[in-house]
Amino acid sequence: MSTIEPNALYDRDPLEHMALFEGVRTKRIFAFLIDVVAIAILTFLAGIAVFFLGIFTLGLGWLAYAFLWQGVAILYSAFTLGGPYSATPGMRAFGVELRLFDGSRPTPLIAIAHVVVFWVSVTMVTPLILLVSLFSDKKRLLHDIIVGGVVVNSAALSRPY
Template sequence: MAQAHDNDAPRAQAFDPLSQPELFDGLRTKRIFAFFIDTIAIILLTCVAAVVIFFVGIFTLGLGWLAYAFLWQGVALLYTAFTLGGPASATPGMRAMGLEMRLWHGGRMYPLLAAVHLVLFWISVSVITPFVLLVSLFSDRKRLLHDIILGTLVINTPANGPLA
């Protein structure tokens, strides 16, 4: 007979906005500023990568220059996967604004989910452009469409530091 494990038990949703409103105060504004900070960081990293690709292209007789076609997408994907999917569950912009991203049950992000989150963000922004922020007005946890689809949420980092 199989034993029930802790992993098999249904998990309650973590971070209730009614009992923990401080986790959701000012979230939309902080998230927008975090986006701009991360965009600047990605632009700077893309410039550095462009210089590296230029020299790689010289040594590979132009073959390396093919990497320019997907340069910014690749930099953004790696940046997000290794920062949002890292131990802090936050990009540098999110950390600067005191935010972190969690799974619906309170678990931490991981690199593959962070990369999928970015791709869904790109798709949602491409399809419903500025209206992507409107979804958060109707969500009790101020989540965006791609957050809801993936079961993630952004919260303010608690005053006693990042959650374990």
């Protein structure tokens, strides 16, 4: 029995190894919900810190409130999706991770691009852009295609075929 090497994943037909993509769409939805809650909690905590910063800076620090949610979401993605597990905590809870076409893990900069393209596409084109995954061969979304990545089941990467 052989196992699939991560960097050989993307040269193969996805229909040949369906275990890589089984249930990825559903897992991503629930992972997103967990991540939104985590970002909301972190934003609340950062908001408390900004409040005290504003007091110490005589109100100047309160300007950070304008970009607090976005800043927390970008840092969250950079450190989690761009980290050693290639997955946010929500993605890890559901056993999926992001890999690039060459099989490598995304860097923090690619993770930031991934999240920024996601939010820009969803807000400017409407959430209907998420329907792209219904027509994609590897259940990829538009922002996955743009950054050159694919979300796969973590356990299937080392599963023998």
